[in-house]
Each structure stands twice: as C-alpha cells, then as structure tokens.
Amino acid sequence: MGIIRKTVSIDLLLNEFEQESNAISAVDLIKRLDKQINKTTIYRVLDKLEDDGVLHSFLGFDGVKWYAKCKGCTKSVHKDFHPHFQCLSCGTVDCLNIHVNIPEIPNREVLFSQLLIQGKCEACAA
Amino acid sequence: MGIIRKTVSIDLLLNEFEQESNAISAVDLIKRLDKQINKTTIYRVLDKLEDDGVLHSFLGFDGVKWYAKCKGCTKSVHKDFHPHFQCLSCGTVDCLNIHVNIPEIPNREVLFSQLLIQGKCEACAA
DNA sequence: CTCGTTAATGCAACCGAGTTGCAAATATAG
DNA sequence: CTATATTTGCAACTCGGTTGCATTAACGAG
Ligand SMILES: [Zn+2]
Ligand SMILES: [Zn+2]
Ligand SMILES: [Zn+2]
Ligand SMILES: [Zn+2]
Numbered sequence: 432m433g434i435i436r437k438t439v440s441i442d443l444l445l446n447e448f449e450q451e452s453n454a455i456s457a458v459d460l461i462k463r464l465d466k467q468i469n470k471t472t473i474y475r476v477l478d479k480l481e482d483d484g485v486l487h488s489f490l491g492f493d494g495v496k497w498y499a500k501c502k503g504c505t506k507s508v509h510k511d512f513h514p515h516f517q518c519l520s521c522g523t524v525d526c527l528n529i530h531v532n533i534p535e536i537p538n539r540e541v542l543f544s545q546l547l548i549q550g551k552c553e554a555c556a557a
Numbered sequence: 558m559g560i561i562r563k564t565v566s567i568d569l570l571l572n573e574f575e576q577e578s579n580a581i582s583a584v585d586l587i588k589r590l591d592k593q594i595n596k597t598t599i600y601r602v603l604d605k606l607e608d609d610g611v612l613h614s615f616l617g618f619d620g621v622k623w624y625a626k627c628k629g630c631t632k633s634v635h636k637d638f639h640p641h642f643q644c645l646s647c648g649t650v651d652c653l654n655i656h657v658n659i660p661e662i663p664n665r666e667v668l669f670s671q672l673l674i675q676g677k678c679e680a681c682a683a
Numbered sequence: 684c685t686c687g688t689t690a691a692t693g694c695a696a697c698c699g700a701g702t703t704g705c706a707a708a709t710a711t712a713g
Numbered sequence: 714c715t716a717t718a719t720t721t722g723c724a725a726c727t728c729g730g731t732t733g734c735a736t737t738a739a740c741g742a743g
Contacts, residue, residue, distance in 0.1 A: 436710045436719060458700070469722045474701065476720090492671070494620035494729090495700070519668065529660055533674060536653065540677040542645065545618070548659060550668040562690055562739050584729070595693045600730065602691090620700090621729070685743090692737065698730085708721070713714105 433483040433506055434476075440468045444476050448486070454499035454515065454524040456491065482506065489515055489545055491524055499526050512543075518552035525552075559609040559632055560602075566594045570602050574612070580625035580641065580650040582617065608632065615641055615671055617650055625652050638669075644678035651678075 434441060443464055447455060457477060461470045468476075477498055480486040484504030491497050501511045514527045533544050550556075560567060569590055573581060583603060587596045594602075603624055606612040610630030617623050627637045640653045659670050676682075 438710070438720065440721075461700095470700095471702080471723080472721055490616065490618075490620050492616075494616050516662065516665065527662065529662065531657065531659065533657065533672075534655055536642070536655065536674070538679040538682065539642065540682040541674055542676040544672060544674040546659075546670060546672045548662070548667055548670040551666040553664040556664065556666040560691095564691065564739070566692075587729095596729095597694080597731080598692055687742090688740095690737105690739075692735105694735090695733095697732070700728095702727070703725085704723105706721105706723095708719105710719075711717090713716090 432479065434479045440472050440476050441480075443467055444473065444480070445485075448498075448500050452525070454489075454497045454526065456524070457496045457498065460498075484509055487511060489547070492517055492547060492549060497524050499524075514546035514548055516548045516550070516552070518555055519549055520551055520555035523552050523554075558605065560605045566598050566602050567606075569593055570599065570606070571611075574624075574626050578651070580615075580623045580652065582650070583622045583624065586624075610635055613637060615673070618643055618673060618675060623650050625650075640672035640674055642674045642676070642678070644681055645675055646677055646681035649678050649680075 444460065447460060447463060457474060460477070461473055464473060477486065477488070481488055481498070483506050484501050486498045487501050487504070487509070488496055488498050497515070499515075501509070504511050514529065514531055515524060516527050517524045527548070531546055533541060535541070570586065573586060573589060583600060586603070587599055590599060603612065603614070607614055607624070609632050610627055612624045613627050613630070613635070614622055614624050623641070625641075627635070630637050640655065640657055641650060642653050643650045653674065657672055659667060661667070
C-alpha cells in the first residue's frame with residue numbers, strides 16, 4: 432500500500448534522495464535521520480515509496496537493502512530494471528544505465544533477474 | 558583458513574552435497590543436521606569448505622546464504638563463477654552453467670559480478 | 684598404543700537488520 | 714473545529730549469522 436498522506440517523514444526521506452545521486456542503504460538513512468525519524472518509520476516509508484514507484488530497492492553484496500530513485504515508474508507499472516554497481520573501496524552503490532541481456536534458459540521461465548557488479552568506481556580506480 | 562583435520566561434521570556436511578545436485582541454504586543445512594551438528598559448527602565448516610574451493614556461496618533473493626559444490630576450484634584458485642537461478646514457486650536454487658557477459662563500464666573497473674535469476678524451474682513451469 | 688598438542692566443537696550469549704503490536708500523534712475531509 | 718483514518722514512536726521481538734570460551738577430539742611423535 433502506497434502513500435496516502437504527505438508527512439514530514441516522507442519529505443525528509445525524499446529530500447535525502449534529491450541531494451544524492453547514488454543509492455542509499457536503509458541502514459545509512461537510519462543513521463542520517465537518527466534524530467528526526469524512528470527507524471521503523473523509515474522502513475515503512477521506504478516500503479511505501481517503493482510501492483508508489485518512486486524508489487526501487489535491491490540487496491548489496493552483504494545482503495543489506497539499498498534504495499534508489501526510479502525513473503519513469505508509477506504505482507502500477509514498475510519498468511525501471513537495471514544492474515547495480517558497488518565499489519569495493521569506498522562502498523558507494525549506484526544504478527547502471529546499461530542493458531545486460533539474460534539468455535534464455537532451457538525449460539525454465541525467466542521472470543526477473545538482479546545483477547550486482549562489484550569493482551572500483553571512477554573515484555577509486557586511480 | 559581451510560580444513561586441517563577430517564571430522565565427522567565435515568563428512569556429514571559433504572554428504573548432504575553429494576546427495577543433492579541443487580544448492581542448499583545454510584538455514585536448510587542447520588535444519589537437516591539439527592540433531593547431529595551445532596549451527597555454529599555448520600557455519601564454520603561451510604566457511605572452511607569455501608576457502609578450500611570445495612563449495613562456493615552466494616545470496617538468495619531474500620539475502621540468505623546458499624552453498625553449492627564448486628567444479629574445478631582449488632584452495633588457491635577459485636574460477637567457477639556463474640549465475641544462479643531461484644525458483645519462485647518451489648524455492649529451489651541451482652547453479653547455471655551458462656555464461657553471461659558483463660559489458661565494460663566507462664571509467665570503472667569491474668572485478669566481480671553476481672547474477673541471480675528468478676523464475677520458474679522446469680518442474681514448476683507447467 | 685599412549686600422550687600431548689592443537690584444531691574443532693558445543694553452548695550460550697550476542698549482534699544487527701528488519702518486523703510487529705499497540706497506543707499516541709497528526710493529516711485531511713467535511 | 715471535529716471526526717476518522719493514517720502515520721508515527723516505542724519497545725519488544727524475529728532470525729540469520731557471529732563470538733568467546735571451555736570442552737572434546739584428531740592425529741603425529743614417540
Ligand atoms: Zn569507490
Ligand atoms: Zn537502481
Ligand atoms: Zn520450482
Ligand atoms: Zn553456483
């Protein structure tokens with residue numbers, strides 16, 4: 432179920448994503464907004480923003496949840512699928528605007544796929 | 558650090574992987590061997606078997622750890638990289654013997670990648 | 684085979700990400 | 714302004730995984 436009422440928590444969270452072009456982990460958001468929003472609320476608002484097609488989520492290499500802005504998704508249609516990149520040096524995670532095509536697999540029906548690429552980001556690949 | 562002494566726990570765990578061609582989650586192994594091995598030991602042995610190139614691990618869609626047999630890896634050289642498939646109906650997870658090539662990404666150094674494909678397995682794709 | 688060393692194990696307590704139940708607060712329609 | 718439904722905070726909880734430490738067991742030397 433998506434967002435029904437505009438609240439301060441929602442504004443604060445959306446503001447974090449305006450300021451940041453990279454993905455942000457739920458854990459990091461909890462730290463950043465520690466004095467302003469309870470962690471339960473953060474998880475709940477993120478969940479609703481995802482339902483509404485405002486954000487999308489995925490798991491980083493250690494299994495923690497990351498969120499990033501969606502481009503062109505709506506409450507009913509989520510179409511912004513893409514790989515993600517995690518820098519092993521600085522930990523930064525971001526969305527990759529590339530298409531990787533997944534081959535057909537005999538006798539199986541492929542529905543989704545999640546690709547996480549690890550390496551060094553522009554700043555860290557000296 | 559790998560395995561130094563042959564123990565009963567190791568035999569029991571390896572036996573599970575002999576009997577099963579699919580991947581097995583750590584959680585499932587703990588359930589299966591509940592009466593025989595402590596969960597701490599299970600995690601530790603799995604870790605060592607991975608170090609030794611006997612098993613490899615990856616995260617399933619919900620972030621839990623899965624293990625499967627390696628083919629042709631040794632303690633020093635881990636070369637058996639491949640995508641994994643998780644069936645959304647029955648939960649089965651297995652290794653895919655296919656190659657998906659990851660494109661170059663401008664200004665970034667790609668070191669690893671993990672691809673998890675979700676869909677319906679042969680048995681469930683009626 | 685026995686013994687001593689050291690690796691492996693079991694247990695309990697702990698950690699950290701994420702969830703739940705419920706009462707209190709607040710957004711919004713009327 | 715008031716009523717009502719949504720949202721929030723808090724505390725307690727769940728669950729996968731880890732840690733510290735005392736006990737047990739593998740195995741090579743003798
Ligand atoms: Zn970096
Ligand atoms: Zn993304
Ligand atoms: Zn299946
Ligand atoms: Zn595999």
